[in-house]
Amino acid sequence: MLKAINLTKNYNGHVALNGVSFEVNRGEVFCLLGQNGAGKTTTINIFLGFIEASGGNALINDVEVKANDTETKGMIAYIPEVVQLYGNLSGIENLDFFSRLAGFSYRQDELIAFLSKAGLQEEAHAKRLSTYSKGMRQKVGIAIALSKNADVIFMDEPTSGLDPKATAEFTAICKQLARDGKSIFMATHDIFNAVNVGTRIGIMKSGKLVHEMNTSQVNANELQQLYLETI
Amino acid sequence: MRDQILFSKLVKMQYWLFVKQKTHWLLLFVFFVTGLYGLYQGFAFKGKQIATINAFRDEKVGAINEMVKGFHADTTTVAGKEAYQKVTTLILANWYTILPAYKIPNTTALFAIGQGDVFPYYYTVKLESFFMQLFKQNEITNPLRALAGHFDVSFWVVLLLPLFIIVLSFNILSSELDNGNWRLINSQGVSQKRWVTSKIVLVASVTGVLLIVVWLSGLVINYVSFSQPPTLNDFIFFTGATIYLTLWMSVLFLINALSLNTSASALYSGVLWVLICIVSPALTTAIIEKTVAVDNTVVSRMSRRPQGSKFEDDAFGIKTIRQIGVLRPQYRHATVTPKSKGFSFTVYCAYHELLDDSNKVVVRQYFDNIEKRQRLTNASGFINPAAAMDGIFAGLAHNDAEANHRFIWGMMDFHQAFHDALFPAIFFDRKLSESDFKKLPVQKQASFQHVPVWVLIHLMSFIVIILLLFRWANTKFKNRLNV
Numbered sequence: 001m002l003k004a005i006n007l008t009k010n011y012n013g014h015v016a017l018n019g020v021s022f023e024v025n026r027g028e029v030f031c032l033l034g035q036n037g038a039g040k041t042t043t044i045n046i047f048l049g050f051i052e053a054s055g056g057n058a059l060i061n062d063v064e065v066k067a068n069d070t071e072t073k074g075m076i077a078y079i080p081e082v083v084q085l086y087g088n089l090s091g092i093e094n095l096d097f098f099s100r101l102a103g104f105s106y107r108q109d110e111l112i113a114f115l116s117k118a119g120l121q122e123e124a125h126a127k128r129l130s131t132y133s134k135g136m137r138q139k140v141g142i143a144i145a146l147s148k149n150a151d152v153i154f155m156d157e158p159t160s161g162l163d164p165k166a167t168a169e170f171t172a173i174c175k176q177l178a179r180d181g182k183s184i185f186m187a188t189h190d191i192f193n194a195v196n197v198g199t200r201i202g203i204m205k206s207g208k209l210v211h212e213m214n215t216s217q218v219n220a221n222e223l224q225q226l227y228l229e230t231i
Numbered sequence: 232m233r234d235q236i237l238f239s240k241l242v243k244m245q246y247w248l249f250v251k252q253k254t255h256w257l258l259l260f261v262f263f264v265t266g267l268y269g270l271y272q273g274f275a276f277k278g279k280q281i282a283t284i285n286a287f288r289d290e291k292v293g294a295i296n297e298m299v300k301g302f303h304a305d306t307t308t309v310a311g312k313e314a315y316q317k318v319t320t321l322i323l324a325n326w327y328t329i330l331p332a333y334k335i336p337n338t339t340a341l342f343a344i345g346q347g348d349v350f351p352y353y354y355t356v357k358l359e360s361f362f363m364q365l366f367k368q369n370e371i372t373n374p375l376r377a378l379a380g381h382f383d384v385s386f387w388v389v390l391l392l393p394l395f396i397i398v399l400s401f402n403i404l405s406s407e408l409d410n411g412n413w414r415l416i417n418s419q420g421v422s423q424k425r426w427v428t429s430k431i432v433l434v435a436s437v438t439g440v441l442l443i444v445v446w447l448s449g450l451v452i453n454y455v456s457f458s459q460p461p462t463l464n465d466f467i468f469f470t471g472a473t474i475y476l477t478l479w480m481s482v483l484f485l486i487n488a489l490s491l492n493t494s495a496s497a498l499y500s501g502v503l504w505v506l507i508c509i510v511s512p513a514l515t516t517a518i519i520e521k522t523v524a525v526d527n528t529v530v531s532r533m534s535r536r537p538q539g540s541k542f543e544d545d546a547f548g549i550k551t552i553r554q555i556g557v558l559r560p561q562y563r564h565a566t567v568t569p570k571s572k573g574f575s576f577t578v579y580c581a582y583h584e585l586l587d588d589s590n591k592v593v594v595r596q597y598f599d600n601i602e603k604r605q606r607l608t609n610a611s612g613f614i615n616p617a618a619a620m621d622g623i624f625a626g627l628a629h630n631d632a633e634a635n636h637r638f639i640w641g642m643m644d645f646h647q648a649f650h651d652a653l654f655p656a657i658f659f660d661r662k663l664s665e666s667d668f669k670k671l672p673v674q675k676q677a678s679f680q681h682v683p684v685w686v687l688i689h690l691m692s693f694i695v696i697i698l699l700l701f702r703w704a705n706t707k708f709k710n711r712l713n714v
Contacts, residue, residue, distance in 0.1 A: 083411075
């Protein structure tokens with residue numbers, strides 16, 4: 001579903017990605033760990049078509065991703081680190097707006113169902129987003145991703161700033177999405193959550209994917225040790 | 232997987248997002264009210280001009296009609312004798328005979344006052360020097376300046392609507408980039424260019440609706456209040472306003488293509504507004520004033536009334552009347568002599584006729600220079616679009632120097648026709664008769680409704696600028712990444 005083949009990216013002589021290859025299949029949650037500047041977001045940016053790779057290939061459902069091209073946009077959903085959205089609109093209005101941007105037109109009950117599936121309590125649906133907590137905004141972001149019915153979901157530091165309860169709720173939703181057959185690619189600093197939610201884990205350093213493993217092979221403490229040794 | 236959202240749907244969604252913001256409604260209200268206020272200013276100005284013209288014309292024509300009755304007055308009574316003398320005695324008749332000349336504001340004058348407040352729109356035609364009277368009425372000392380500065384619809388379009396457009400679209404993209412929404416929007420399959428274009432189209436539509444409502448209101452006011460149906464000038468005014476606002480749209484489109492954050496967009500937009508609407512008109516005016524000198528004191532010096540008892544001097548009088556015989560052959564054999572009762576008055580009239588003739592070239596030069604300034608300003612669209620468009624609007628309203636000078640030359644012909652009616656009695660030493668009064672001219676209203684060709688040429692130049700700006704912005708969007 002998601003394939004990186006020898007991806008490289010150079011910025012004015014600086015190597016941001018250096019021959020990165022991996023594959024994320026249907027139902028898998030791939031968690032990419034690494035320090036700031038290791039190349040996690042650059043990898044996501046290439047798959048989202050925000051930037052162009054200097055070399056290699058990024059494939060979604062065997063279709064090559066090209067910068068500024070909308071062909072693969074319909075196959076992916078994206079949950080950014082900070083889900084800002086529009087503060088003057090309610091949760092359901094935001095969901096309606098963003099799902100329409102993607103070309104969908106849902107009925108009110110369908111929109112409510114997406115928000116509920118994302119874990120947003122019903123009484124918050126009609127409230128303005130400016131009154132939401134970060135976790136609640138994150139849930140609207142998930143609902144937007146769900147409404148797109150995409151095969152692949154990219155998440156950039158999704159649990160950053162969430163309280164433990166919200167993180168746990170988020171983890172549960174991710175697992176459910178994976179069970180529904182989605183491929184999830186998550187860039188994160190959260191080692192414990194990566195072990196908890198991920199099916200596979202990669203560790204990046206200076207643009208290279210230096211470790212890749214199944215979560216069944218490692219526990220949180222071992223992963224932390226490996227991570228610290230790697231960076 | 233779904234297809235990319237249709238552009239029309241994207242514009243509709245931008246509209247939905249737009250109306251959800253209360254501040255947008257406030258902005259719309261404020262700018263709509265200012266537009267209506269501009270219309271009111273034009274209405275009040277035009278209404279006052281028309282009311283003044285009507286009252287002035289009725290008063291002067293009525294006074295002459297009343298005076299002419301004196302020919303049939305019963306001269307055996309004191310009042311009848313007075314009435315008869317009033318109409319037959321040259322000096323008294325000169326005093327009381329004032330012909331009305333006026334320039335009725337055209338339909339587009341409702342939208343653009345232009346230089347209408349400093350040029351004459353009505354004029355009292357008397358036997359004395361035309362230029363002297365013009366100068367006495369303070370109508371001749373008006374070197375043209377760029378941007379007239381009335382709060383009319385033209386001002387609203389040229390200076391205020393660009394602000395409305397800027398406020399709504401200076402940060403279409405940068406706001407989304409700054410608040411972090413852009414990556415999510417783009418991941419939904421919307422490119423930067425489509426996002427910006429859809430919002431620009433929305434802002435253009437909203438601005439267009441404001442313009443249409445104000446313009447249509449103007450057409451209705453013209454029809455109801457002044458019995459003036461819409462004219463081609465009105466439609467070209469609307470077209471010009473649309474082109475000018477599209478120019479601003481292209482500027483904002485480019486700013487969105489160039490800038491990466493809200494503060495940079497705000498800076499670019501603000502600086503551009505100040506440059507286009509304030510600095511450029513001021514600088515251009517200063518340069519044009521330096522380049523094309525206009526010395527109004529020349530006219531004022533030559534238009535002064537001669538001092539002392541010159542007209543009582545027989546030698547001066549004979550010489551002056553001989554001179555008028557050269558200028559106007561029909562008076563070469565004038566029979567008036569120093570022994571005639573009205574000799575000094577005849578000399579006075581001849582002197583004024585000569586004065587006008589000798590001033591004509593200087594005044595023509597003076598007017599030509601003012602018109603040259605106007606033409607230069609109107610043609611400066613590439614560097615000075617605000618003042619150029621203001622000039623174009625004033626041109627369509629015939630409230631610019633060119634149209635007003637045309638009115639003045641027309642009045643001069645009228646003034647000459649007035650002379651032709653009364654001068655035979657004056658120069659051939661006879662009393663005024665009723666048939667002399669029947670020869671008094673009636674002012675022919677010059678057409679102030681045609682569309683000047685230069686207006687169309689300048690509007691075309693605006694279209695060229697717009698195309699260049701959109702092309703530049705397109706190139707920028709092509710080379711720009713979506714992050």
